[in-house]
Amino acid sequence: MDRLEQEIRDTSKGMTPIVKTIVRFVMGIIVIFGAYVILYGHLTPGGGFAGGVILASAYVLLTLAFGKEMGLSKMSNMAASILDNSGALAFVLIGLLGFTGGYFFYNFLPKGEPFQLLSAGSILLANMAIGVKVTASVFAIFMALSIFGRIIYKAAEGEERESEE
Amino acid sequence: MEIILLFLLVFMIIGSIIAIETKNLLSSVISVGVVGFSLSIIFLMLGAPDIAITQVVVEILILVVLIRATITTDNTAIEGPRDTFPFVSSLIFFGLFLMFAFFAVQELPKFGEPLMKVSKEYLRTGAEKTGATNIVTAVLLDFRAYDTLGEATVLFTSIIGAFVILRRKGRKGKAETDSEKFGILEDEDIKQNFEGF
Numbered sequence: 227m228d229r230l231e232q233e234i235r236d237t238s239k240g241m242t243p244i245v246k247t248i249v250r251f252v253m254g255i256i257v258i259f260g261a262y263v264i265l266y267g268h269l270t271p272g273g274g275f276a277g278g279v280i281l282a283s284a285y286v287l288l289t290l291a292f293g294k295e296m297g298l299s300k301m302s303n304m305a306a307s308i309l310d311n312s313g314a315l316a317f318v319l320i321g322l323l324g325f326t327g328g329y330f331f332y333n334f335l336p337k338g339e340p341f342q343l344l345s346a347g348s349i350l351l352a353n354m355a356i357g358v359k360v361t362a363s364v365f366a367i368f369m370a371l372s373i374f375g376r377i378i379y380k381a382a383e384g385e386e387r388e389s390e391e
Numbered sequence: 392m393e394i395i396l397l398f399l400l401v402f403m404i405i406g407s408i409i410a411i412e413t414k415n416l417l418s419s420v421i422s423v424g425v426v427g428f429s430l431s432i433i434f435l436m437l438g439a440p441d442i443a444i445t446q447v448v449v450e451i452l453i454l455v456v457l458i459r460a461t462i463t464t465d466n467t468a469i470e471g472p473r474d475t476f477p478f479v480s481s482l483i484f485f486g487l488f489l490m491f492a493f494f495a496v497q498e499l500p501k502f503g504e505p506l507m508k509v510s511k512e513y514l515r516t517g518a519e520k521t522g523a524t525n526i527v528t529a530v531l532l533d534f535r536a537y538d539t540l541g542e543a544t545v546l547f548t549s550i551i552g553a554f555v556i557l558r559r560k561g562r563k564g565k566a567e568t569d570s571e572k573f574g575i576l577e578d579e580d581i582k583q584n585f586e587g588f
Contacts, residue, residue, distance in 0.1 A: 263444070268523035271440040273531065279448045286455060307554075314547050321540060331536035337522030346523035349532045352539075359543060363550045364452065370550075370557045372459045
């Protein structure tokens with residue numbers, strides 16, 4: 227029995243074993259679909275933002291099903307903020323590299339054949355940068371709202387107590 | 392098609408009124424979801440699959456986050472009378488808005504017949520100038536990449552705000568007085584009090 231099996235049978239945290247088993251099957255498909263939407267953003271509907279949110283929703287699903295330890299072990303708060311910052315920096319860097327051709331966000335790479343994966347120059351790179359950034363930042367917002375939302379809880383409790391008095 | 396659009400718009404308005412008026416916070420969140428999903432259907436019908444995909448995915452994620460945030464608080468019912476002054480003033484401003492919008496809307500191009508001065512140029516030269524066959528991405532990341540940079544900056548700033556407000560640990564020394572004032576819970580308290588969370 228491997229570690230994941232043990233994690234699935236462990237009923238003390240997260241949801242029931244049924245949900246965990248389904249999440250185990252679905253997880254890879256969601257991640258592949260998110261990566262497809264990011265990488266083929268210049269050919270089919272989608273792009274960095276939509277694909278990034280799909281990837282982030284995969285992490286959210288994992289966190290909801292297996293508990294916050296599992297989610298944080300896959301992407302910690304520190305990793306999320308580092309990925310977020312590096313994605314934003316990469317996007318600005320792609321814009322600045324455009325100055326080699328004349329102006330900000332100039333498409334400096336060769337265009338290639340239409341309908342090929344490696345085409346459209348810097349648009350593919352920019353999509354990937356935005357995808358990484360959005361994945362990390364949406365997951366970080368989810369973590370911030372659901373896991374360190376304890377201050378709000380206590381504050382709301384205190385207000386109720388005051389109104390009762 | 393316009394009848395279906397009007398039906399969806401009325402549906403969205405009803406959903407948003409219920410979201411504001413209902414007492415239960417969870418039903419309010421679900422009514423907000425009605426608005427988002429109807430909006431994504433409208434985008435799909437108007438031929439904008441890119442925005443429809445983004446709208447559906449963001450809506451699902453926002454619903455999950457909001458439900459998660461609302462069920463962890465006890466504060467699920469809103470009580471107390473509504474203030475009259477904000478209500479009356481917002482009604483007055485809504486009436487003013489309708490009055491000016493009535494004149495402004497007559498000047499707008501008709502539904503389904505947009506001004507195509509800039510868009511025509513993008514549609515004609517987009518594929519050969521950028522090499523991207525999805526014209527939406529070509530506009531977003533090539534012609535109008537500067538706007539996308541602004542969008543990314545907005546997202547970045549919102550995350551900084553969320554982390555600053557919602558973080559658990561403050562600076563050393565200040566954290567102790569903060570926990571006395573606002574009641575920040577430590578991990579042991581949470582384990583004792585909210586086992587189900």
